[in-house]
Amino acid sequence: MIPVAFDYKVAESVEHAIDLLRQNGEDAKLLAGGHSLIPIMKLRLAAPSMLVDLGRVDELRYIRDEGDHIAIGAMTRHCELERDQTLREHCGLLSYTASLVGDPQVRHRGTIGGSISHGDAASDLPSALLALEAELRVKGPSGERTVRAQDFFKDYLQTDLAPDEVLTEIRVPKLGSGTGWDYQKFNRRAQDWAVVGSCVVVERSNGSIGSARVALTNMGATPLRARAVEEALAGADTRSLEEACRVADEGTSPSSDVAASAEFRRHLARVLTRRAVEQALQR
Ligand SMILES: Cc1cc2nc3c(=O)[nH]c(=O)nc-3n(C[C@H](O)[C@H](O)[C@H](O)COP(=O)(O)OP(=O)(O)OC[C@H]3O[C@@H](n4cnc5c(N)ncnc54)[C@H](O)[C@@H]3O)c2cc1C
Structure with a gap:
C-alpha cells in the first residue's frame, strides 16, 4: 500500500530536529531507519503529516x-x-x-x-x-x-x-566478571520477530545466583521485567532452577495471535527463562 502524502525535512542537528517537531505539532514524526515507521505508514496505521529525517545527524x-x-x-x-x-x-x-x-x-x-x-x-x-x-x-x-x-x-x-x-x-x-547474561529468542524462522524472548542478567555468588534480572519480550503490551522469577531465582542453584523458573510468566498478560496462544507464550516464558539462566551461569 502507499502511505498518505506527507512533507519531508532533513534535520541538520538534534536542535534542528526539535525545532521542526515543535513547529509542526503532534503530526510530525522523526524518521530514523524507517524499518518500523514506514511499514505502519504503508498499512495506514500511522499518517504523519511531516517526517523529520535524523539520517544525517x-x-x-x-x-x-x-x-x-x-x-x-x-x-x-x-x-x-x-x-x-x-x-x-x-x-x-x-x-x-x-x-x-x-x-x-x-x-x-x-x-x-x-x-x-x-x-x-x-x-x-x-x-x-x-x-x-x-x-x-x-x-x-x-x-x-x-x-x-x-x-x-x-x-x-x-x-x-x-x-x-x-x-x-x-x-x-559495564558488566563485571561475576555477571552472566543471555537472551533466548523463540521464533519460527531465523529472521522473524520473537514469539517470546527472555533476557537474563545474573550475579553469581559461590556457585549459586546472588541476584537475577529477567526481562521478557512479547509477554504483554510493553516489554517487561519478570519480578516474581527474579525473586525466586535469588539464592537458587542449578538444582533449583527449574522450580524457580515456574513463575517466569507470573504478572504477564500475553496475547493470543496467529503465532501462538497466550498459554503457549506462558510456557515459552518459563522454558526460555530457565535456558537463559543456565546459559548465563556458564558465561
Ligand atoms: C522485516 C523486518 C523484520 C524485523 N525484525 C525485527 C526483529 O526480529 N526484532 C526487532 O527487535 N525488530 C525487528 N524489526 C524492527 C527493526 O528493528 C526496526 O529497525 C526498529 O524497530 C525501528 O528502528 P528504526 O531506526 O527503523 O526506526 P523508525 O522506523 O525510523 O522509527 C520508529 C519510531 O521511533 C521514532 N523515533 C525514531 N528515532 C527516534 C529518536 N531518536 N527519538 C525519538 N523518536 C524516535 C519514530 O518517530 C517512529 O515513531 C524488523 C523490521 C522489519 C522491517
Missing part, C-alpha cells in the same frame, strides 16, 4: 566508553551494536541481542533509538535494556532529562517521549 551515531558505562547514540544501527569491540567486551548482552534482530538488511538500517522509541513489546533490544537497567537521555524544547528504561515503556506502542522530544543516548552499565 552524525552527532547521534557513536559508541563510547565512559568509565562505568557505555554511551550509545540513538542513531547507532543494530549492525554497529553487533560488531563494536568495546560493547562486545563490556556489555556483550546488547551486542548479542542486536545480532538476533531481523536479518542483515534490517540490522543495517534499523537504529537502537528507533527500536526503543517505537515501544513495541515484540522488539528485542528493549528487553536487553530493561535487564541491564539502562538509562535513556531525552532532549526537548525545555532541555534534557534522563529516564530509566523501566519507566520508559508505558503501554502498547506508547513511551514516555513527548511528541517534540528526541531520544539522544542510551547508557548501559
Whole structure:
C-alpha cells in the first residue's frame, strides 16, 4: 500500500530536529531507519503529516566508553551494536541481542533509538535494556532529562517521549566478571520477530545466583521485567532452577495471535527463562 502524502525535512542537528517537531505539532514524526515507521505508514496505521529525517545527524551515531558505562547514540544501527569491540567486551548482552534482530538488511538500517522509541513489546533490544537497567537521555524544547528504561515503556506502542522530544543516548552499565547474561529468542524462522524472548542478567555468588534480572519480550503490551522469577531465582542453584523458573510468566498478560496462544507464550516464558539462566551461569 502507499502511505498518505506527507512533507519531508532533513534535520541538520538534534536542535534542528526539535525545532521542526515543535513547529509542526503532534503530526510530525522523526524518521530514523524507517524499518518500523514506514511499514505502519504503508498499512495506514500511522499518517504523519511531516517526517523529520535524523539520517544525517552524525552527532547521534557513536559508541563510547565512559568509565562505568557505555554511551550509545540513538542513531547507532543494530549492525554497529553487533560488531563494536568495546560493547562486545563490556556489555556483550546488547551486542548479542542486536545480532538476533531481523536479518542483515534490517540490522543495517534499523537504529537502537528507533527500536526503543517505537515501544513495541515484540522488539528485542528493549528487553536487553530493561535487564541491564539502562538509562535513556531525552532532549526537548525545555532541555534534557534522563529516564530509566523501566519507566520508559508505558503501554502498547506508547513511551514516555513527548511528541517534540528526541531520544539522544542510551547508557548501559559495564558488566563485571561475576555477571552472566543471555537472551533466548523463540521464533519460527531465523529472521522473524520473537514469539517470546527472555533476557537474563545474573550475579553469581559461590556457585549459586546472588541476584537475577529477567526481562521478557512479547509477554504483554510493553516489554517487561519478570519480578516474581527474579525473586525466586535469588539464592537458587542449578538444582533449583527449574522450580524457580515456574513463575517466569507470573504478572504477564500475553496475547493470543496467529503465532501462538497466550498459554503457549506462558510456557515459552518459563522454558526460555530457565535456558537463559543456565546459559548465563556458564558465561
Ligand atoms: C522485516 C523486518 C523484520 C524485523 N525484525 C525485527 C526483529 O526480529 N526484532 C526487532 O527487535 N525488530 C525487528 N524489526 C524492527 C527493526 O528493528 C526496526 O529497525 C526498529 O524497530 C525501528 O528502528 P528504526 O531506526 O527503523 O526506526 P523508525 O522506523 O525510523 O522509527 C520508529 C519510531 O521511533 C521514532 N523515533 C525514531 N528515532 C527516534 C529518536 N531518536 N527519538 C525519538 N523518536 C524516535 C519514530 O518517530 C517512529 O515513531 C524488523 C523490521 C522489519 C522491517
